[in-house]
Amino acid sequence: MLDIADELNRWVDRGLDFAVATVVAVSGSAPRQPGAALAVDSEGTAIGSVSGGCVEGAVYELCREALEDGRTRLERFGYSDAEAFAVGLTCGGVIDILVTPLRSGDRAERDVPAAALTAAAAGEAAALARIVSGPAELLGQALLVRPDGRRQGGFGAHPELDRTVAGEALAHLDAGRTATLEIGEEGSRCGAPLTLLIESSVPAPRMIVFGAIDFASALVRMGKFLGYHVTVCDARPVFTTAARFPDADEIVVEWPHHYLERTNVDARTVLCVLTHDPRFDVPLLHLALRLPVAYVGAMGSRRTHLDRNERLRTAGSTETELARLRSPIGLDLGARTPEEVALSIAAEIVADGRGGSGVSLAGSHTPIHHDAETLAQRRSRTAEWHAYC
Numbered sequence: 001m002l003d004i005a006d007e008l009n010r011w012v013d014r015g016l017d018f019a020v021a022t023v024v025a026v027s028g029s030a031p032r033q034p035g036a037a038l039a040v041d042s043e044g045t046a047i048g049s050v051s052g053g054c055v056e057g058a059v060y061e062l063c064r065e066a067l068e069d070g071r072t073r074l075e076r077f078g079y080s081d082a083e084a085f086a087v088g089l090t091c092g093g094v095i096d097i098l099v100t101p102l103r104s105g106d107r108a109e110r111d112v113p114a115a116a117l118t119a120a121a122a123g124e125a126a127a128l129a130r131i132v133s134g135p136a137e138l139l140g141q142a143l144l145v146r147p148d149g150r151r152q153g154g155f156g157a158h159p160e161l162d163r164t165v166a167g168e169a170l171a172h173l174d175a176g177r178t179a180t181l182e183i184g185e186e187g188s189r190c191g192a193p194l195t196l197l198i199e200s201s202v203p204a205p206r207m208i209v210f211g212a213i214d215f216a217s218a219l220v221r222m223g224k225f226l227g228y229h230v231t232v233c234d235a236r237p238v239f240t241t242a243a244r245f246p247d248a249d250e251i252v253v254e255w256p257h258h259y260l261e262r263t264n265v266d267a268r269t270v271l272c273v274l275t276h277d278p279r280f281d282v283p284l285l286h287l288a289l290r291l292p293v294a295y296v297g298a299m300g301s302r303r304t305h306l307d308r309n310e311r312l313r314t315a316g317s318t319e320t321e322l323a324r325l326r327s328p329i330g331l332d333l334g335a336r337t338p339e340e341v342a343l344s345i346a347a348e349i350v351a352d353g354r355g356g357s358g359v360s361l362a363g364s365h366t367p368i369h370h371d372a373e374t375l376a377q378r379r380s381r382t383a384e385w386h387a388y389c
């Protein structure tokens with residue numbers, strides 16, 4: 001639901017009644033992951049998507065029904081071989097959809113999700129936990145948790161359940177994750193089982209582009225398209241201007257490694273080094289490869305790459321650190337123009353973050369949709385490695 005927070009928050013401000021259908025579980029191949037949502041207001045306007053088109057019509061009708069009767073419901077959609085024209089996913093997967101009405105007259109049910117939407121639309125960090133399976137009286141109930149531990153809402157019957165879910169929500173928020181959680185009804189691993197969806201709203205991840213060159217301008221546009229907060233950094237003021245990079249969120253005139261030393265990065269940050277000048281590259285990459293960021297890539301020919309690696313070894317970079325460096329940057333798309341190069345870099349960032357191979361899907365046997373839990377575990381191990389080192 002929080003993935004369409006901007007639009008939904010405007011509906012809240014206008015006092016509209018609406019229903020939200022949220023993907024809460026995925027099995028097999030499916031186009032959207034938990035947290036993806038479609039919403040329908042009282043005027044029949046629809047925004048968002050839960051399946052890329054396969055079951056949108058049926059989900060739309062479920063939202064209209066929920067607005068009429070005020071009842072939260074959980075529905076499952078999958079492909080049916082026996083009924084070729086049945087509503088389902090043509091990709092063969094199965095998705096569970098939670099449909100929740102948020103009507104202005106139902107303050108108790110509306111206030112917590114509305115507060116989560118307001119936070120997400122403002123770019124604030126917050127986690128929304130909702131019960132998606134369990135006793136009927138708990139279905140759809142919500143708890144909002146802020147990074148400082150403040151809570152809004154809850155599940156009523158068992159205070160220990162609120163405390164346990166709040167702790168889990170904070171852990172998901174720290175990792176920027178949206179996922180389901182199974183827990184006992186009384187907040188322990190015992191008792192009747194409950195399933196919750198925890199959605200994390202976090203500020204946009206950062207893309208820092210070092211090197212104010214023509215390729216950087218195209219990469220800034222691509223980064224914005226992918227949802228990054230994009231910074232351009234270069235030590236040369238004549239090139240590092242807002243006029244040359246109108247789409248950047250931030251322009252910094254400073255030696256790159258000095259800026260990287262003082263700015264905030266996290267496990268979602270991507271660093272793209274386009275300077276291909278040893279004066280900038282070596283001190284910058286020596287630092288970057290020691291940071292717990294998602295991606296470090298550097299532009300240059302293969303000869304430049306080999307020379308730069310030797311310089312980094314001399315500076316003290318280890319072989320383990322050098323193995324993290326994506327250089328020459330980008331996937332092999334045969335790119336020539338700045339826009340094509342930006343696409344190849346963006347493709348590598350997505351493949352690296354999602355666990356993709358980067359090979360053509362046609363004729364290959366790689367999965368189309370990669371398991372989110374496996375990726376989360378891999379990122380967790382990476383973060384633990386950095387903490388240990």
